[in-house]
Amino acid sequence: MLLTEEQRLLRDSARAAIAAKAPIALWRKLRAENDEAGYSRDFWRACAEAGWAGVLIPEAYGGLDFGLVGAGLIAREMARTLAASPFLSTAVLVASAVKVGGSDAQKAFWLPRIAAGEAVISLGVDEEPRHDPARIGATAAETPQGWRLNGAKICVLDGAAADAFLVAAKTDGETALYLVEAKARGLSRTPRRLVDDRRVATLRLDNVEARREAKLAGGAALIEQILDAGRGVLAASLCGVAEEAFARTLAYLKQRKQFDRTIGSFQALQHRVAIMHVNIENAWSATLKALQTLDSGAADAPLQIAMAKAKAGEVGRTATAECLQLHGGIGMTDEFDIGLFLKKARVEAELLGDPAYHADRVAAMLGY
Amino acid sequence: MAIDRRELREWLEANCPAEMRQPIRGDEDICWGGRHFVFQSPAQKLWLERMAARGFTVPTWPKDYGGAGLTPEDAAVLGDEMRRIHARPPLTSFGISMLGPALLKFGNEEQKRRHLTRIARGEIRWCQGYSEPGAGSDLASLRTRAEDRGDHFLVNGQKIWTSYADKADWIFCLARTDPTAKKHDGISFLLIDMASKGVSTKPIVLISGKSPFCETFFDNVEVPKENLVGKLNRGWDIAKYLLTHERGAISGGGLNVFDNEALDKAARAAAKAAGGRLPDPVLRADIARAAIDSYAAAATVQRYMQEATAGGELGARSAVLKYDGAELNKRRYELLMSLAGAEGLTFDGNFGPESELAQRWLRSKGNSIEGGTSEIMLDIVAKRILELPSE
Structure with a gap:
């Protein structure tokens, strides 16, 4: 259970960089300014430059490919100064999903953008106040062009700032993830602020049309x-x-x-x-x-x-x-x-x- | 030069009797050694003799003192190879686990040669005389006295919680040699032959029934001066070293207090009997939380051991493990009793199989008292790890 030399270096450099660039004072400033995104874009850019936005992304797509121990070490250091960022939503949850279930085209388009800190994508799974991924009411109906999505999602992390969403929906009892852009017609979001000032959104999907390749493999x-x-x-x-x-x-x-x-x-x-x-x-x-x-x-x-x-x-x-x-x-x-x-x-x-x-x-x- | 694993494997294969590859069923299968030990089988005796001849009863001790002079890494290889064929330990004793390390660090050459070789061969069985009726957590307030009478010490006093004192040949104990000094500064570490005139023992019956614990009495016992270990009045240094060592051993697998297997198994069996799921949701949740806490604590044991191997000693961290292991084991037995319901309450007069669970449950209450109470462990964590002030 010992950390490797590389993991120790990652932890130590993350601790120093976060203390310098995202002290608690920054969090207080964002709160005072009632920042819509809830995190500093400058800090997230710095995270991307350090490679953290791509911590789980293969090197071929511009990432560090450092594994989950590496991701955990970064998150643990960020927590010490309450550093806010889309690390969990985008760099961990969505990057993992696209890496495993995305088509080659999706990987080639999204993974380098995530690693560069240019794309924020949020995962929408929960529909009820208590987490339960087995209870999905959102639906994906097959259409000649692709999919028509309907339903609602709550507590979508960084949902106010997201460029795209990865939402869980059901087709004939089978659940899968669908990648839809924030600007898609029929998709609306209501920003909400949590008790720790993290920003989330409630999503509504009203006949959102998605292309056939929007569906990720893996169910x-x-x-x-x-x-x-x-x-x-x-x-x-x-x-x-x-x-x-x-x-x-x-x-x-x-x-x-x-x-x-x-x-x-x-x-x-x-x-x-x-x-x-x-x-x-x-x-x-x-x-x-x-x-x-x-x-x-x-x-x-x-x-x-x-x-x-x-x-x-x-x-x-x-x-x-x-x-x-x-x-x-x-x-x-x-x-x-x-x-x-x-x-x-x-x-x-x-x-x-x-x-x-x-x-x-x-x-x-x-x-x- | 590293140990030859293949040679070792072949030797163990050829020399470990088949009976010594069976799981240990209870205390009667453990080879304790000593003058009065009755071997349970010729195989047990043969296995001890063969292992002792190669120094494998105490593999890391120097060859001159009955060991094999192995590095910790090579001793780990020996451990691996023994586990591979499910070989029982050839010898288990407080001489190996406690007195040995103390003598290696604090004993003089003559003491090492005399006592360590006999421990290694299983010839002498040792017990530990630390606690007294008036000196439990405050061990340094002990009152057993050793007076200087020229060529010997005259020892008078009483020890309590001496495990297997009635079966031991010798005792290593703490006695006050300077009643005028501050309490930690007037204690010495003495080795006493239990056959000496004036030594007597009395077994202690616990709430759980028979136990290895005894009271030990010293009534004008003459102890030769050569049996003083380390410097006069510096016995507390040795005691502290041994207590830390003991706590480390508890977490290193000496006791299986971090193993949640028994609770997992019992819960699964009860669930199976009820059609797949424990019918009482509150009990089920309590058991699941205990499992989570156990696995998390076991992960800490693993992490601390690896960190200690990689860079130094376990030190005061042994108090974290001792506290946690004891508290978890007590909690686990409460849950095992709850799972068993009325069946767990049966208790026959002779502490037979009917009594087993209730007995183990009762015995577990001692886990957070023996080897340093949980409260003492928390004091150690607060002062030595967290460096909180005394006043």
């Missing part, structure tokens, strides 16, 4: 495969959120004085912090193992990913809440950063399946 199996990539990367991001909130809390406990004592010397607090440390260590171990398993293509990757997303989601949520509590009153203020991590953890724990959803899948996969 429901491809959807599960790319969702697992996204879940693994989200788990890594949740680890980054928890680790950063924890580091800030530890520093606070060593400096804050009450009753003429450093509060970090109270055993009642020390044990809570120690337990949190154990949990955060385990979340990262499970996540790293799951990402490595997914990269290796082993058969138990879906089980490992479900466990990692459940664990990182639960630890992310509970640790950030605990960190806020340990800060006392100042933790409740908007001016102080710790609450921002709590919000991000809540959102990322929910996205692509919360701990309860994945625990249920784990039980099923383990045979009970």
Whole structure:
């Protein structure tokens, strides 16, 4: 489970670059300006220049082809400064889908654009508030020219800024992904802002006409495969959120004085912090193992990913809440950063399946 | 020069008796060695003798002390090859796992030659005398005294939780040699022959029934000066080293507290009996969460071990593993009991097979007490890893 030399270099360079180019101050600025996209285009351009937008894309299409461990390491570093970008939506979810299920023409058109940071594409799967890719109501009816899409999607990440969408729809009970451009007639989007200021959109598809080649190969199996990539990367991001909130809390406990004592010397607090440390260590171990398993293509990757997303989601949520509590009153203020991590953890724990959803899948996969 | 794997494989194939390739069913299949040990079969004896002759009971110890002088990498090859044919360990003992490493680090040449070779051959069985009725988590407050009487120490006091003291030949223990010094500075590490006049033991019955634990009493026991390990009054350094070592061993596979297989299996069996899915959704969720936490913790064990192999020691991180393994094992037995329902509650008077699950459940409660309580582990994590202040 050791990182390779290349992976360590990627992590270290990402940490330095993100701290310099996307500190929390940038996130606060975007929020204050009520930026429509919810992320800085300059920062995303810098990500593309560093190769991160193409982290999963083969070198032949202009990518780094660094695998999911690499993608997870980048997401974990971005989480530490709350750096907002279309990394998950475009560079992980959609790049994975096009890479595996796209035609040669789709790959040749979209993958270099994604790697260059020129195209933002969002995945639309969920239609109900709780994630469940098995419940797809959107339809794709075959027409002489191709497909006619109808339905609605919610919580489409970076949906306000997207140039195109990859939507899941059903034909005679068979689910598949369809790539449609944002400007397509009949497609409308309503931007929404989440509690952590991430921007999503609600999509409506009213008789959207798509060409025959808009349908990606791979069906429901491809959807599960790319969702697992996204879940693994989200788990890594949740680890980054928890680790950063924890580091800030530890520093606070060593400096804050009450009753003429450093509060970090109270055993009642020390044990809570120690337990949190154990949990955060385990979340990262499970996540790293799951990402490595997914990269290796082993058969138990879906089980490992479900466990990692459940664990990182639960630890992310509970640790950030605990960190806020340990800060006392100042933790409740908007001016102080710790609450921002709590919000991000809540959102990322929910996205692509919360701990309860994945625990249920784990039980099923383990045979009970 | 690296070990010759092919030669090793052929030798094991030719020398490991068939009976010694069967899974270990219980304590009776473990070869503990010692003056009074009764071999369970001629094969068990033969396997010990053959392995000891090659130094393979303690493969990484130097050849002069009964080992094979293997590097950790070569010892890992030996481990691989033994697992390949499902060979049982030829010898299991506290001498190998605990006293040996301490003597190698702190013992003098004569002590190493005398004691290590006998441990390696399984001739002497050791037990550990640390805890006392008044010194549990606060081990350094121990009161067993060793008074300097010129050519010997005169030892008086009582130890508790001495595993297998009633079967051991010798005990390594901590005793106070300077009652005036600060508590950590007046302790020495002594080796005592259990056959000495004035040593007696009494077994302890636990809530789970019979146990290897004993109380050990020292009543004017004369201990030769040559049995002091390390410097006088510096025994605490050795004790600390051994405790860290012990926690590392717990996570390294000494105890299977990170293995969730038993719970997975029981849940699957119950699901099968109910038509494919556990009928109680809340219990099912609790079991799934325990599985997730177990697998995540097992991943940390794997990561820490690999990181330690790649660059140094496990150190205080062993406290993370000890805490987690103990807490998870307790949680797992609660769930196994819930799955078993009323069937898990049966308890026959003699602690027979009827009692097995309930006994294991009860025994698991000790996991977070022995080898350092969970609370002590959290103290170690807070102070040594997170560097939180004492005041």
